[in-house]
Amino acid sequence: MKKLLTSLLLMAAFTATPLAPALAVNPDEVLDDPVLETRAREISTELRCVVCQNQSIDDSDAEIARDLRLLVRERLVAGDNDEQVVSYIVARYGDFVLLRPPWQPNTYMLWAGPPIMAIMIATLFVVFLRTYQRQRNAGLGPDPLSPHDRAELDALVERIAATTESGSGPKTQFRAELAEGLTPPPPDTTDETEDSNVDAGQGDTRS
Amino acid sequence: MRRLIVILPVALFAGLIGVMVALLTDSERNSDLSRLPSPLIGKPAPAFDLPAVSDSVPGGFSTSDLIGRVSVVNVFASWCVPCLAEHPMISQLAGQGVAVYGINHRDKPDAATNWLRRHGNPYIAVGADLDARASLDWGVTGVPETFIIDANGVIAYKHVGPVTKDVLNKKILPKLREAEGG
Numbered sequence: 001m002k003k004l005l006t007s008l009l010l011m012a013a014f015t016a017t018p019l020a021p022a023l024a025v026n027p028d029e030v031l032d033d034p035v036l037e038t039r040a041r042e043i044s045t046e047l048r049c050v051v052c053q054n055q056s057i058d059d060s061d062a063e064i065a066r067d068l069r070l071l072v073r074e075r076l077v078a079g080d081n082d083e084q085v086v087s088y089i090v091a092r093y094g095d096f097v098l099l100r101p102p103w104q105p106n107t108y109m110l111w112a113g114p115p116i117m118a119i120m121i122a123t124l125f126v127v128f129l130r131t132y133q134r135q136r137n138a139g140l141g142p143d144p145l146s147p148h149d150r151a152e153l154d155a156l157v158e159r160i161a162a163t164t165e166s167g168s169g170p171k172t173q174f175r176a177e178l179a180e181g182l183t184p185p186p187p188d189t190t191d192e193t194e195d196s197n198v199d200a201g202q203g204d205t206r207s
Numbered sequence: 208m209r210r211l212i213v214i215l216p217v218a219l220f221a222g223l224i225g226v227m228v229a230l231l232t233d234s235e236r237n238s239d240l241s242r243l244p245s246p247l248i249g250k251p252a253p254a255f256d257l258p259a260v261s262d263s264v265p266g267g268f269s270t271s272d273l274i275g276r277v278s279v280v281n282v283f284a285s286w287c288v289p290c291l292a293e294h295p296m297i298s299q300l301a302g303q304g305v306a307v308y309g310i311n312h313r314d315k316p317d318a319a320t321n322w323l324r325r326h327g328n329p330y331i332a333v334g335a336d337l338d339a340r341a342s343l344d345w346g347v348t349g350v351p352e353t354f355i356i357d358a359n360g361v362i363a364y365k366h367v368g369p370v371t372k373d374v375l376n377k378k379i380l381p382k383l384r385e386a387e388g389g
Contacts, residue, residue, distance in 0.1 A: 050348045063313070064348065067339050092253075092346040094246040127212060 025058065031073050040073045043085055048097045056099055245346050245365045252360050253344035257334025260311050261320045267334035268308055274360040277386045278306040282342060282352045284314045285322035290351045293369035294326050301329035305383065309333040312342050312350045353379065357386040
């Protein structure tokens with residue numbers, strides 16, 4: 001609760017202070033009415049300087065940016081609302097002056113592209129993860145050795161164990177170690193049935 | 208399904224590369240890549256009324272002067288070097304009987320007058336746009352810019368940058384003929 005309150009206070013503090021310092025706006029451009037001036041600044045940061053292209057007119061020192069800043073203020077003083085000011089400039093310079101492209105047919109791909117890519121990547125990731133997991137589970141589940149191989153291996157272990165010290169302790173331990181060594185690593189090729197065959201084959205050669 | 212998952216990203220990537228190559232090798236489009244499309248094309252010329260640059264230069268002119276016949280509006284300034292470079296082409300247009308108007312963009316009246324005296328004045332009338340306010344209404348991003356206005360006062364074409372011989376022959380003249388025909 002306390003944390004929430006703190007973060008809310010912080011947020012309020014940050015929104016209350018103008019984040020961007022005055023860069024290009026000259027003192028003689030500033031309107032007397034602070035409310036109008038704030039609106040002018042907000043509109044200006046959304047409009048592209050058409051000759052510098054990736055600066056807003058609020059940031060740019062270009063003459064045309066200054067002209068547009070003055071135009072924005074002129075329209076505001078004339079009583080236009082924010083949308084009217086923006087559409088006044090868009091009518092002359094096109095959608096390109098908007099630093100934030102509008103949602104309309106020729107920008108659908110622009111806006112939808114990144115989320116679509118993200119969804120596709122996430123889907124592929126999940127699919128691959130699932131496949132991988134299924135294959136791993138499959139490897140741990142049924143015996144990767146055929147019954148014949150298993151019997152042969154068991155017999156081999158018995159024989160080796162018999163030649164070493166007698167007694168059940170070391171024998172079972174040895175057996176466990178052998179079995180562990182023979183457990184196939186998680187398969188990573190795509191085809192499951194092929195995987196287990198290949199792994200069984202490897203088990204054979206190693207034993 | 209499994210095959211699709213493998214093929215799909217590769218196909219998408221190949222498609223993307225294809226689109227990029229197509230766009231990059233399209234030279235016609237490439238040469239215009241830095242030029243912004245004007246939303247004013249097909250719209251009536253903006254309302255303006257510009258005074259004369261000085262007593263010795265004919266002018267000024269306003270929106271109503273552009274109605275009645277096909278005309279060319281050329282935005283220029285004496286301080287603009289490309290404007291000097293395109294000046295012979297503009298003069299050639301005027302010599303062919305095309306009604307060429309000049310918007311003198313953010314210029315000193317004396318400098319503009321001298322410039323026109325020295326290099327010749329091809330313009331029927333020149334309007335002084337000292338504060339570039341009219342230029343804003345024309346959607347001008349820099350000088351020089353050249354507009355073709357049809358007989359109804361509608362903007363038919365806009366060329367950004369100097370009018371070279373190539374631009375004159377391949378773009379301006381055909382567009383002028385088109386505007387006169389239509």
